Amino acid sequence: xxxxxxxxxxxxxxxxxxxxxxxxxxxxxxxxxxxxxxxxxxxxxxxxxxxxxxxxxxxxxxxxxxxxxxxxxxxxxxxxxxxxxxxxxxxxxxxxxxxxxxxxxxxxxxxxxxxxxxxxxxxxxxxxxxxxxxxxxxxxxxxxxxxxxxxxxxxxxxxxxxxxxxxxxxxxxxxxxxxxxxxxxxxxxxxxxxxxxxxxxxxxxxxxxxxxxxxxxxxxxxxxxxxxxxxxxxxxxxxxxxxxxxxxxxxxxxxxxxxxxxxxxxxxxxxxxxxxxxxxxxxxxxxxxxxxxxxxxxxxxxxxxxxxxxxxxxxxxxxxxxxxx
Numbered sequence: 001x002x003x004x005x006x007x008x009x010x011x012x013x014x015x016x017x018x019x020x021x022x023x024x025x026x027x028x029x030x031x032x033x034x035x036x037x038x039x040x041x042x043x044x045x046x047x048x049x050x051x052x053x054x055x056x057x058x059x060x061x062x063x064x065x066x067x068x069x070x071x072x073x074x075x076x077x078x079x080x081x082x083x084x085x086x087x088x089x090x091x092x093x094x095x096x097x098x099x100x101x102x103x104x105x106x107x108x109x110x111x112x113x114x115x116x117x118x119x120x121x122x123x124x125x126x127x128x129x130x131x132x133x134x135x136x137x138x139x140x141x142x143x144x145x146x147x148x149x150x151x152x153x154x155x156x157x158x159x160x161x162x163x164x165x166x167x168x169x170x171x172x173x174x175x176x177x178x179x180x181x182x183x184x185x186x187x188x189x190x191x192x193x194x195x196x197x198x199x200x201x202x203x204x205x206x207x208x209x210x211x212x213x214x215x216x217x218x219x220x221x222x223x224x225x226x227x228x229x230x231x232x233x234x235x236x237x238x239x240x241x242x243x244x245x246x247x248x249x250x251x252x253x254x255x256x257x258x259x260x261x262x263x264x265x266x267x268x269x270x271x272x273x274x275x276x277x278x279x280x281x282x283x284x285x286x287x288x289x290x291x292x293x294x295x296x297x298x299x300x301x302x303x304x305x306x307x308x309x310x311x312x313x314x315x316x317x318x319x320x321x322x323x324x325x
């Protein structure tokens with residue numbers, strides 16, 4: 001009877017091999033984990049080992065594994081997001097650089113087009129109007145009004161001692177794009193002055209100009225057209241005389257000024273006038289439209305040299321482009 005009972009139990013036990021197989025695998029996993037995770041000390045606290053709490057430890061390992069996977073997934077997600085942001089930023093930067101390049105290219109094309117326009121339309125038919133001894137508000141403003149109306153250029157050779165009194169007129173000249181230059185501080189013959197006096201006449205005028213407008217190293221017109229080798233060496237800039245004298249200082253007659261200029265003007269001339277006399281302003285009101293009608297472009301001294309492709313050099317005294325001494 002006992003033997004039969006044992007046989008029945010054995011049969012019953014062997015009748016569930018799948019269950020016992022899982023149990024054996026589980027036991028092996030517990031023993032394997034217990035061998036790896038022994039009791040450790042971390043910051044003075046005892047870590048849980050498989051040998052003491054196998055089920056709890058397995059759960060902890062599983063949680064740790066899942067947490068680690070979440071961290072990795074989050075890091076990968078953050079990396080993808082950062083990559084997308086970087087690519088987006090690079091794309092936007094590329095677009096901006098492309099737009100900037102196009103804008104710069106457009107400006108270059110515009111500049112080249114303007115240069116071509118100067119060469120094609122005005123090369124060979126440009127002159128420079130110049131006005132000495134000012135500013136003088138009543139006369140200078142009349143001249144400016146005409147120049148602005150006809151989009152004409154000019155150069156104003158300012159006497160330094162007049163800057164303070166006529167600073168508003170000086171600023172109007174500059175702010176409307178006309179060239180401002182120096183006619184020295186006190187209009188003395190520079191050839192008769194000492195080295196220090198020459199430098200003071202030029203430097204004081206430039207300092208006076210810089211108080212009201214943003215200029216430096218401006219062109220110099222020596223009073224009476226006198227500039228010996230010493231003056232040229234000390235000037236620190238180009239010196240500008242003239243090729244056509246309007247003789248407004250002599251005739252004081254608008255009709256004579258107009259006739260003299262129209263009868264003698266040539267391409268590339270630098271015309272001498274003075275913004276001190278009412279007759280000069282009156283003459284300009286007729287001369288500017290007439291000269292334009294005859295095909296001349298009215299420009300500043302610096303622009304005239306640029307159009308004629310003649311560089312302005314320091315220490316050289318020019319009558320006109322291509323004519324100096």
